[in-house]
Every structure is written in C-alpha cells, then in structure tokens.
Amino acid sequence: MAIIEARGLTYIYPFAEKPAIEDVNLAIEEGEFVLLTGPSGCGKTTLCRCFNGLIPHFYGGRLEGEVIVAGLRTTEHPTYELAKHVGMVFQNPENQLFALTVEKDVAFGLENLGLPRDEIRRRVDWALKVTGIYELRDRAPFELSGGQQQRVAIASVLAMQPEVIVLDEPTSFLDPLSARTILETVHQLKRELGITVILVEHRLDLAARYANRIIVMDRGRIILDGEPRRVFLDDRVRLVGVGLPKVIRLYLALKRDEVDLGRAPLSPEEASELILGVLKSDRG
Amino acid sequence: MSVLEGLRFRSISSPIHLIDPRAKLVYVCILFAVAVLFSQLIPLLIIFFSQIPLVLIARIKREWLRLIRGSIFFAALIFAANVISLYFYGGYPSLASIIEHSLAMTLRFLILVESFSIFFTTTSPDMLSLSLEQMGVPYEFCFAFTTAIRFIPVLAEEAQTIMDAQKARGLELERGSFLKRIKNYIPILIPLIVSAIRRSMELAEAMESRAWGASTKRTNLYSLKMKARDYAFIAISAAVLSISVYACFFIRIPRLIELIYLG
Amino acid sequence: MGQNGAGKTTLVKHFIGLLKPTRGRVLVDGVDTRTVSVAQLARKVGFVFQNPDHQLFSETVEEEVVFALRNFGFDEKTIRERVDWALNLLDLTEYRKSSPFMLSGGERKRVALASVLAWDPKILILDEPTIGQDAYQKERLRHFIIQLNQQGKTVIVVTHDIEFIAECEPRVVLMANGKIIADRGAREVLTDPALIKESSLVPPEITQVFIRLNDLGFPRKVLGVYEAKRLILERLRGGLHNERT
Numbered sequence: 001m002a003i004i005e006a007r008g009l010t011y012i013y014p015f016a017e018k019p020a021i022e023d024v025n026l027a028i029e030e031g032e033f034v035l036l037t038g039p040s041g042c043g044k045t046t047l048c049r050c051f052n053g054l055i056p057h058f059y060g061g062r063l064e065g066e067v068i069v070a071g072l073r074t075t076e077h078p079t080y081e082l083a084k085h086v087g088m089v090f091q092n093p094e095n096q097l098f099a100l101t102v103e104k105d106v107a108f109g110l111e112n113l114g115l116p117r118d119e120i121r122r123r124v125d126w127a128l129k130v131t132g133i134y135e136l137r138d139r140a141p142f143e144l145s146g147g148q149q150q151r152v153a154i155a156s157v158l159a160m161q162p163e164v165i166v167l168d169e170p171t172s173f174l175d176p177l178s179a180r181t182i183l184e185t186v187h188q189l190k191r192e193l194g195i196t197v198i199l200v201e202h203r204l205d206l207a208a209r210y211a212n213r214i215i216v217m218d219r220g221r222i223i224l225d226g227e228p229r230r231v232f233l234d235d236r237v238r239l240v241g242v243g244l245p246k247v248i249r250l251y252l253a254l255k256r257d258e259v260d261l262g263r264a265p266l267s268p269e270e271a272s273e274l275i276l277g278v279l280k281s282d283r284g
Numbered sequence: 285m286s287v288l289e290g291l292r293f294r295s296i297s298s299p300i301h302l303i304d305p306r307a308k309l310v311y312v313c314i315l316f317a318v319a320v321l322f323s324q325l326i327p328l329l330i331i332f333f334s335q336i337p338l339v340l341i342a343r344i345k346r347e348w349l350r351l352i353r354g355s356i357f358f359a360a361l362i363f364a365a366n367v368i369s370l371y372f373y374g375g376y377p378s379l380a381s382i383i384e385h386s387l388a389m390t391l392r393f394l395i396l397v398e399s400f401s402i403f404f405t406t407t408s409p410d411m412l413s414l415s416l417e418q419m420g421v422p423y424e425f426c427f428a429f430t431t432a433i434r435f436i437p438v439l440a441e442e443a444q445t446i447m448d449a450q451k452a453r454g455l456e457l458e459r460g461s462f463l464k465r466i467k468n469y470i471p472i473l474i475p476l477i478v479s480a481i482r483r484s485m486e487l488a489e490a491m492e493s494r495a496w497g498a499s500t501k502r503t504n505l506y507s508l509k510m511k512a513r514d515y516a517f518i519a520i521s522a523a524v525l526s527i528s529v530y531a532c533f534f535i536r537i538p539r540l541i542e543l544i545y546l547g
Numbered sequence: 548m549g550q551n552g553a554g555k556t557t558l559v560k561h562f563i564g565l566l567k568p569t570r571g572r573v574l575v576d577g578v579d580t581r582t583v584s585v586a587q588l589a590r591k592v593g594f595v596f597q598n599p600d601h602q603l604f605s606e607t608v609e610e611e612v613v614f615a616l617r618n619f620g621f622d623e624k625t626i627r628e629r630v631d632w633a634l635n636l637l638d639l640t641e642y643r644k645s646s647p648f649m650l651s652g653g654e655r656k657r658v659a660l661a662s663v664l665a666w667d668p669k670i671l672i673l674d675e676p677t678i679g680q681d682a683y684q685k686e687r688l689r690h691f692i693i694q695l696n697q698q699g700k701t702v703i704v705v706t707h708d709i710e711f712i713a714e715c716e717p718r719v720v721l722m723a724n725g726k727i728i729a730d731r732g733a734r735e736v737l738t739d740p741a742l743i744k745e746s747s748l749v750p751p752e753i754t755q756v757f758i759r760l761n762d763l764g765f766p767r768k769v770l771g772v773y774e775a776k777r778l779i780l781e782r783l784r785g786g787l788h789n790e791r792t
Contacts, residue, residue: 038681039681039682039683040651040652040653040679040680040681040684041651052493053492054489054492054493057492058488058489058492078497079492079493079495080492080495080496080497080498081495081498083492083493083494083495083498084495084498087493087494088490088493090486090489090490090493091679092486094438095483095486095487095490096486096487096490097434098427098430098431098434098487098490098491099410099430099434100408100409100410100430100433100434101410103505104410104505107505108494109494109495110503110505111502111503111504111505112494112495112496112497112498112499112502113495113498113499114498114499114501114502114503115503116503117503117504117505117507120503120505121505124505140434141434142434142437142438145551145552146551156494157493157494160494160495169679172678172679173678174551175550175551175707175747175748176707176708176709176748176749177550177747177748177749178551180749202680202681202682205710205752241681241682241683242681242682243681243682243685244682245752246710246751246752246753246772247752247753247756249772250753250756250772250775250776253772253773253776254776254779254780257776257780259779259780259783268752268753268755268756268759269755269759271756272755272756272757272759272760275756275760275779276760276763278783279763279779279782279783282783442601445596445598445601446601446602448560448565448596449594449596449601449602450602451565451585451586451589452563452565452585452589452592452593452594452596453589453602453614453615453618453662453663454586454589454590454615454618454619454666455586455618456584456586456618458584470604471604471614474604475600475601475602475603475604478600478603478604478648479600479601482600
C-alpha cells in the first residue's frame, strides 16, 4: 500500500480565485526518494502542506478530492495525528526552532505527544547522533550556522519517527557545501532507516543524484512523474522552465552532435565516467 | 540598555545557580515582604547589605552593579518625590528625619531591584519556564515565554538590518526635528511588525507539524526536583522572615538620627 | 564570493558606509566613507538587501519606489518620470497600485530592486539575489545584471551561487575567514582546486567534470556547457572540429 496517496486533489486557498493545485493524482510507496520540483508558484509547497494536514486544517480554504497518509484520510484527522507519520522540515532554519537549547528542540515533538521521559531521552539522543549533532545538544539555536540549524530541524522531525519526511527547499539559505552535506545526510538517513523522503528543490544539480523519482509541477498540475533520467530527457521539462543540471545539458548537446554518452548523467562524477567510457571505446 | 544587561542569565557554576527556581522565587517574595514590613532606614540597610554575600557567591557582581547603576535614575526620582511630598505635607519634625525616611523608601526600591537581579541572573529561562510549568502555569504561557526569549537576539538583529536597509535608501535617522524623527521610524517599525507576523505564522506551522496539541498531558525531557539545599534555602529565608516580623512588632527600632545624636 | 560567514556582506556594507573601517579606509568615488553619512553615499551606491521584506513598508508599490526618491530630494516631475521608468523596467507597471505585501516572493524582490534602481545609482550592490529563485527568475536576473553593466554601471553581486555567475565570467573576489584570498577572473578562480578548498566552495558542475578528466590531458579551466562539448568533440574527432556548431 502506498504510504501517501492523492486522488483528484484540488485545493483553493481562502480568498483565492484559482486553485493552487489542480487534479493531482499520485501514489508514493514507502522507501522512495521523491524529488518534487517546478517553477515558483507551481504548487509544490502547497502539495507538501497537504501531506501533513496543514492543508486543510491550518490554512482553511477548499480541498477537493482526497489525500490518504498512512491509511488516514487527512481531512478526517487532526494535524497532530498526521504529524506522527509525516514530518516536515521547512525552508527557513531559524523559524522552526523554538527552544533555547538544541536538545529541548529535538524533544519538543515528543513532549507534545506525551511520551514518557526515558523514551524521550532515548529518542532525542538517537536523533542527535544519527544526524551528527550530538555535541551541539546544549547550544542555543541562535549560535548555530544555517546548516547546523537545518540538522537540528531534521533531528527534531526524526525523533518522532515518522514514515515520511518532507523537506521544503531545505537548502535555500545554505551555501553549496552545507547544501551538499545536508542532502547527503538525508540520503544516508534514507538508506539506513528506510524512511520515505519527499524533497522539494530547485537545485537539481545537487539533488537529482539521490532521487529515484522526480515529479515536475507547473501551474498547479503534475506535468512529469518518473525516473530522473527519463524525466530530464523529456522535451516538456524544458518548456516548463526547470533548471536542468548542466551535465544533462552537456549530454543533450553531445547527443545533438551524434555523440551518445550511453546514459544521462545525474552528477559530474557520472558524467566524467561516461565521457571516459566514450573516449576509451573510441580509441579501442 | 544596562538595565536589561543586569537581568541577563549567565551560565556559571555557582551554588546559587544550582538552587531550584522555585526556592529562589520564595526568597524573592520573602524579601519583598520584609522590605515592605520595615519603613525605618536601619533594618533596610541591613537587608540591602546582607544580600551582597549572595551576589558574591553567585559571581554576578558585574551584572548586579550594572542593574544598580541603571536604576539610579528611578532611585533618585523616588528619593526626590518622597522628600518633596514629606516636606510639604509633613508630619516630620526635621529635615534630617525627612531625608532619613526618603532614603529608606529609596532603599526599599533598591532591595527589590537587587533581589530581581540575583534571581534572573542565576536562573536560566528554560529552568524558570519549567518551574512555572511544574507549579501549574499552563504550558502555553511557559512556551510563549521561552520562545519570546529565544527570539530576542533574532529580532534585535533584524531590527538592525531593517535600519541599515532603509538608511541605504536615504532615510535619515539621526537628524531632523523630534516629530520628523518619530515619523522616520515608521519605515523601520512596519517591516519589523510584518516580519514578526510572518515569522509567527511559520513558527505556528512548524509547531503544528510537530504534533502541538496532541496530548493534554504534556511530558517534559527534564523535571525539577527539590533537593536538600533548596529546602535549606527556603528555611533560611523563612527564618529571616520570622526574625523580621518579631523585630518589626516587638523591638523598637531606633532612627539613625537618634543614634547619631546619642553618640 | 565565499562561504556563509566569510565576510562578504561585512565587506560590501563598508561600500555604503553602513560599517566604518576599524583600520584603513574605504574610498567610494574618491570620497572617504568616514567623512560622509550613509544617506549621502547611498546616492551613488544602491544596495539591494537579501530579504526584500526588510525594506517594504508602503501601501502601494508606487509609494515604495517613490520613498528613496523623496529622501534624496528629487522634484515631483523627476520622481514621476523615474517611477514610471523603474516600474516599466522591472515589469511591475500592472502592480503600480497594489500592496507590496500581497505580491509573491519573486515580485517583491523586483519591487525592492526597482525602488533602488529608481534613483539611478552608478554602483549597484546585490546581496544574495538568487536565494529562493527558480531557474527562469535567475536567468532573467542574470540578463538584467549584464544589461545594467553594459550600460556603464558598476555591479557588485554577493553570492555563493556559482552556477549563476559562472557563465558570465565576471571578476571574482574570493573571500575566506575575513580575508580576500583571490581577486581575478572567474575562469582562474573558480577552477583552482586550492582556492576552492580554502574557501569551502563547490566548483561549477562542468568544472567538476573536467577536473576529473584532467589526467587525460583535458584542460581544467572549463566553465560552460558549449565549450565542454567542443573540447570533447575535438578529442573524439582527432583535433579538427567545425566551429560552426
């Protein structure tokens, strides 16, 4: 059974004239790493909010169709219940950390759930270690760098042990190196814990290599949904105006000159390997 | 502002820092009661100076001095107000006794300031909030309290950035008439307020996403337990209260002037 | 360019006098920044801050753009002309009477930019203009910056977004730990492994590919897709490649 399912999902924000997302149908299986992308205003953030119940409970508005998360229909269950299954990491690291120490922040969700103290302690320590920030547990969020703050946010979500973690443009405020590190951490967590990841990103050059599936949205609708290489080579992706990684553009440019690298590369490492391959076979 | 600096928590290891916030709260209340009990200068002087050892044990001398210095203005105001009203509406035999009484009133104020300083500089906001929670204050208020404190440095930085951004568009903040300068703060206040509203919306979203409201019986990672030293602290404070009550009602406390003249 | 915390924003704040040097001095158009106020420097140096919400406060977009012009003492006729011009330049004419708070993130960034360009400063500083922008918006911004530069403006962009600037090959001043560690053309700086390591940057994608191909005799200093393609084709076809592609 899919861990997240949307059928005929349409949503209109209060006071809005047009739907922010229209007729969205998708099913996400457990263990997938889904990359959700599209131009600004395409509805990707709105869609994410539908997964954990912020839509419709926090935002109001009108929701048509249905969203089922871990077997629960989101319109029928409050956000705090859905939060146990879908955790969300937001774009701005500063505005999702409320406590005066990292440790208390990671404990926040568990305290809300009313778990016994020793269980909270165990999970907090585990989440801190698994995200590599155990040494920062007594520090104040204000003192941390953006990358560290995002790790705290991830740890706070992980501590609740949801099946799905949604990250909404988590690297926006980070420099490329921190961005790389965070994405690598998320990928590692997925491998080790089997958690389902939904990542909303513009920086496809950094994120595409980790995803097993890319969903491209435009103007509230899903335009493309499939394996990354297939999606990148689809003509429609260029019409939508998504920022294709340069290595994909190189692949396409070479293809137009009748040089086939064999496979569309998703990272510079892969691209250089494929180029080497072509050069060797040409010689040999 | 030096007054705020004098109330900022500093994480040092001192015996006073380790005392449970609730015990310290009892101490502040008792001190308040004792200060109100006496209106004579001599006992108030004794109380004021008897707290200094606490300040030294807690190693917060610097913060304490800052706070006292910041309160000088109000202290002087209280002193002047008392002198003037007693002089004209009197009942007091001499100028010297008026001055003594006004000094006493000023000292009452300073004693309170002093105890607040000791309390806030030795109690982390986290522990304070936890103690309030354990005393039965609804969690929403404790949460609002700690979150507000957590965001003070963030908002301060943001206010500075907004000022910079508007100065870079030619906004003059230093010169101009008084009225004009007030008007010039509108381009600073509005972005600050809008930003604060946006921020609180984002925070609310994050809170909901972490199961806010899931359980009416909210648990906590830490819990404050009263130890022997906390009870001892309360006991000492209670003893001070009893002695003060006895002294107030059963001992005749001389005026300072009388002592000076007698001597 | 440089990592977060390297000192980039601190440095550029000196150019508009928001910060004054502890030692040494900063001269803008020959004038020592310590001798003039921020407002005076702002006439020549337009600073667009990272977060447009730190600037927006007016009831309409139009008033937002007028704000600085009034502060600088322009007459009403010039103000009207400049507002029309700035709004048109940034495609904001239809939002003239809208509240800036009702616009989308990208539109608010354009309003902030318009309000700074309105007084036509000769130097323009953009602090992290690409944050949160999608590919199309970044492309538009890049063209715009190049256009402004071609019109004679000095443009300083503070950014850690390497892909954004790689293909326009500007002069790159690279910072790390509060110091300038390089000040040369993009092609030199962004492809140097030592500099990249020291400044904790990530090289442009194409450069990353060619760093790995270095052993085969490929040059390392490659930035763009088309030059990459050309080099690969040259190698494959044994050196002679028709430039007309």
